Amino acid sequence: MAELNLTERQAGDITILDMDGKVTLGEGSVALRNTIRRLLGEGKKKILLNLGGVGYVDSSGIGELVSSFTAVNKEGGTLKLLNLTQKIQDLLAITKLLTVFDVFENEGEALSSFD
């Protein structure tokens, strides 16, 4: 089984990526990177990462979230985060990235915020 499964949903022009598994050095980080690259290639620039199924992220995974954020921004798009576990919120606090990312606990609110 893959370290990280990514399932894509569409809500209007917003792409929601439901993430399930681990975002760690190696397979998990690469899977996220490739998916973001593909979405940007398809012109999908409003992306909501649903981390509800992600129980574990290491520093490489945090780095991959940052890379995703900057890659989407560079293309004039927006990337936001949804449903972070307490542990991942703690990691974003330690790394002072909570001020960088837009983070939501409710999908509806997250989707409205893209307008």
Added chain:
Amino acid sequence: MKNGLVLDINTNKKQTYVKFIVKTDGFYRQTVGEKETKFSILSKIEAIDEAVQKATAFASNAGFGDDALFGIDMAVREALANAVKHGNQLDETKQVEVTLINLESGMEIMIRDFGKGFDVTEVPDPTNPENLLKASGRGILFMHNFVDKVEWQRHAEGGMIVKMIKNC
């Protein structure tokens, strides 16, 4: 262990032992594992997971609870990733050595690579605004956050050793 009672029963010469550390606040840690273990892994990303699992199993047998096990998992994973990627440069002819020691006051973890070494004071602070959007460089910050003590030394015969202490 301050103000506590330690009952330590060595069962054989291989240092497998049973230890109850009774603290005066009513909590206790029961250790049933080895006192010390040492193993090596190849310098490849795929080898990290199994080594982390060995370290957390050792810590679990040493009586650490879930929060501490999570911290040990995170810190060991970051230290191994540094050793494999930056230390040994993914050169599979070089190994990474892991030593785990069950101390009375906690656990000591030593991870040695065979790379060129580095000066930890020269690693940029990833929480500086200018570094916030960098894709890497947060491993050392994680290690400091998840264990009680971290120090780096250059090994006399080459490579770096990172020594971490997780208190119980």
